[in-house]
Every structure is written in C-alpha cells, then in structure tokens.
Amino acid sequence: MRNPIIAAVAFDGISPFHLSVPCLVFGADRTKLGLPRFDFRVCAAEEGPIQTDAGLSISVPHDLSALDEADIVIIPSWKDLEAPLAAPLKGALERAHERGALIVGLCLGTFAIAAAGLLAGRKATTHWAYTDQLKALHPDIAVDADVLYVDEGDIVTSAGVAAGLDCCLHIVRARYGAEAALRLARHVMLSPHRQGGQAQFIERPLAPTPTADRFAKALDEVLATLGEAHSLDSVADAAGLTRRTFTRRFQKTTGTSFGDWLADQRVALAQRLLEQTDKSMDMVAFEAGFGSATSLRQHFSARLKTSPMQYRREFSRHAPSDRAAYSTVL
Template sequence: MHTVAVLALDQVIPFDLSTPIEVFTRTRLPDGRPGYRLRVCAERPEIDAGAFTLRAPWGLDGLAGADTIIVPGTADPMAPLGTAVHDALHAAAANGTRIASICSGAFPLAATGLLDGLRATTHWIAADALAAARPAVEVDPDVLYVDNGQILTSAGAAAGLDLCLHMIRRDYGSAVAADAARLSVVPLEREGGQAQFIVHDHTPTPKGSELEPLLVWLRDNLGRELTLADIAARAGVSPRTLIRRFREQTGTTPLQWLHRARIRRAQHLLESTRHSVERIGAQVGFGSPTAFRDRFRRTTGVSPQAYRRSFS
C-alpha cells in the first residue's frame, strides 16, 4: 500500500486539500484492498483554511516515509516558506519521495528550489507571477499538469484531480485508475498536455510598451498570412530590431507570439462555435488544415477535435 501525505500550509485552499484525499481514499485494488494510506500533515496542529480551521492529525514528521507528498494550493502563494517545511520537503526529495503540487501549491514547492531547471505549471492566472518570482523554473501556463518523474505540478483544482488519477495510473495501472475515476465521477481521458481552460484571446501584451499597438494589430489580423518582414514593416523597424524588442518585452519571438495567439483564438472558436476544424484553421491564419492540426497538437498536446470534445 502506498502512503500519501497531504501537506496543509497556512491558508490552504479547501478544495485543493480535499481533492487528493477524496481520490486516493476511493482507490481500490482488484482484490478490494485500499491502494493508499492517507496522512494530512502540517507544521502546527491547527491550520487556517479560510472559512474554517483545520486540525491536522500529523506533524511534519508524517512526511517521512511517505511515498508521495501532495502540496495543495494556498490563498497566499507568495507567503514565505517556513524553514521546517523547506527542510522537510528537501529531505523527502533526497529520499526519492514523489512530490506533487496542485494549483498555487507550485509556489511553495518552487520556493524550496526543487523546481529549479524543471518545467512546471500552475493555474494560468498565476503563471506570470510564478515565472517572475522563480525565473529558474520553466513555467508552462498552457497544460493541465507536468510530470518530471519525481516532481509533478498541476494547474487548477480540476487539473489536480487529473494529476492524482495520472499518479494512480503510474502506481497501479489504467484499470485501477479508471475505477477511481468512475467513483469520482470524472473522465480519465484528459492527458497532462491538454491545454488549460483559459481566456484564450488574452495573449500577453506588455501594457504601455512600444509593442502594445503592434500586438493589438497582430491580434486583429490573425487570419492574414504574415511574415516576419510584414510584421517588421508594420512596426517600422528592421526584422533584427523587431526580434530583439520582442524578446526583451514578451520573452518570445514575433512568429512564436503570433502562433500562440492563433492557437488561443482557435481554442476559443472550438469551444464557442460548431465551425469545422478546416474553417477554424483558415480563420486563424493557417494555410492548410494539416498545418493547423499539427501546430495545434504540438501546442496543446491534443487534436482540435479532442479539445472540442473536452471543452465545448
């Protein structure tokens, strides 16, 4: 039997806390035995959970010997991480314990340094803040969860459920995970690379910057076939200067920004219309349905049709 320790920090988000408890306690092996033993651990006996106070049966010593540690989201993700929690998570990682975060739980996990050099995700609305606070972490705001082997991160609370089912599948196989999904009345099919349900027209625009008018123009002209030379001409600068300014102000290149904006517009159209995949690809500026499908899959991890089935 695997032991899962759920680490409750101050101002823990109740739903994020309850998600792994519910999923792992519902997991049964083919012979009917429980698949997991659960521990709720905290630095102090009582933890502020917003609407109520949580009494944790285990202290930080409960993290020792656990096979998996879950760090749920917290309402104050930028709160300093206590030394005792920092050291306990580092000791667990050194012992090979699997550590996973849900939603804003990526912030305290990143504060330990355990995410440095790794790809990670969090709720899309907090992704920029995580990237700014922890530049050594490669933050991907567009996926449901990221599995680095020992260290895993997930987006919002629903994605935390996807991550828990993914870990069950890793531990016991697809049949046990599917049974746990049925008991939780959720689908098993959502893979980690699938995009988060985000505000798709909101491609980051640095407000007040010299690029802002150009980025607004690009969003208004996604359906046109635009080259780097076209974009540079619109900006009134050389392609080389444009690339440099884009990297400085957006962290990416003009064409990468454009492709991302097109995919986000396509996500919105897949959710909100019944237009064919071919028509949507043309609307957002792809020259062929094949090119659109390929770019969409590489960006989101799923096909346009699979995305529509999940989110429309």
C-alpha cells in the same frame, strides 16, 4: 508489503476544495477498484485546528514528520506566494525528495516546491493566472503556462483547480496502470484521461448545432475504430467540415491537435490491451492502430517513458506466464 503512504500538506487558510482533491483520489478505500489501500495522512506545520478560507476549521492529525515516511508528498495549494518557505517545511520537503519520495504540487502548491529549491532548472506549471508571478519569483524554472500538468519523474506539478484531479489520476495511472485509473475515474465521475500537454483553456461552442453533432459523431466513430486508419481529411469529411475548419474547431474543443489526440487514444487502448489480455505485441499494435510493434514501442517511449514489454510486466495480470513468450518481440 506496507501500504503506500500519501502525505498531503494542509495549512491555515487552505481552500477546502484544494485539500479535497488528494483526499478524493487517495483518501478513500479504493481496493475494490484494484488499487492498494493507501495510508493517507493530512499533516500541517501548525498545531491544533487550522482555519480554511471557507470559514471551516479542520483538525489535522499529523505534523510534518509524516513527510519523513511518505512515498508521495502532495502540496494541494499555497499561500503567501512571495514569502520565504518556513524552515521546517522546507527541510521536510528536501529530505523527502532526497530519499526518493514523489513530490507533487497542485495549483499554487508549485510555489511551495519552488521555494524549497526543488524546481531549479526544471519544467513546471501552475494556475495560468499565476504563471507570470512564478516566472518572476523563480526565473530558473521553465514555466509552461499552457499545460494541465508536468511530470518531471520525481516532481509533478499541475495547473489550477480541476487540473489537480487530472494530475492525481495521472499519478495513479503511472503507478498502478491505465485500467485501475479508468475504474477510479468512472467511480468518481471524472474524465478518464486528459493528457498533461492539453491546454489549460478549452473553448467550446456556445450551443449544439447540426454541424457540432456531426463533429462529435465523427470523433465517436474514430474512438470506436482506433485500429483503422484515420486521416485528418477523412475525419474532417465525416464531420462535414473543411480540413482547416475541422483543425481549428478540434483545437478549440479539445485543447490539442487531432494527431496528438489520436495517438493518445491509441496508447490508452494499447495500455488496456497489455493489462487485460495476453495478445502478442504485434496484435496489440494492430488493434490499437499503430500497425507494428516498432511503432507501438516508439509511442510508448515518447508518451510513457517505458516500453510495452515493461508496461505489461508491471501492470498485466498475465505477465508472469507470458514474459518469456514476448521477450523476443521487443
């Protein structure tokens, strides 16, 4: 079985930081973390060294033919947002998409994918400061300015700068499992999982306060006891806040609602249990706080577009011997 081929498209004037995002996630040997050895290729339409916007020059080893074999094609950013896409790149993106490669636009890279005509009638995002421009240029795209990334199955787009790292980790998690993504996040010192629906802006308190400490401790307690019941009122009480104040502070701190955050944490725990243990679906549901296998299945379907059983088959090291034992549960 060949190594997965990841092609990142560079161009004259690219930001070294934006190019470094896919390099960090896919460009190094991560086999010790349980990931495959990626065949990572940086390519460009231009010949010879390209100049970055930081004054550095980069020797790019591949041309656009790298897209013809790639399993994942990543556009880390883009320039000349209103100019038509050059025919060679447009054709390479169309061919890659048609044969089933995953197309990824990080930050302004969404503009290149849109210019190739691949986002018509779809949902997408980009850096919040450019969402109005994306809407104006491509009114047939449902632009969501309030999320970190959008996964449309065969095309993934992200918000700006650091959200590109969240998006790449999301791709790792979707293809290689939550535990591998967690190990990678820990290795490169990133937040292990920020859901795509989380807001691009997150307001945070200016300084620690005793109330803020109680707020953080209340959330830590929830994370340590996900299998138990946690109502909004009980957690707000533990934080020493009224329900309304807690709700407002939680939204400002995390960019999402308490209910969505709690469900996301429970799904992430269930993913790890399915990957690392051979516990029954009922036990996984109980320990993750869902109460029943039915509820677990509903949350997996809504958030991961798969079932717990299918997830276990794809990512669990226990799957071959346990498949028959669990087939009657789901």
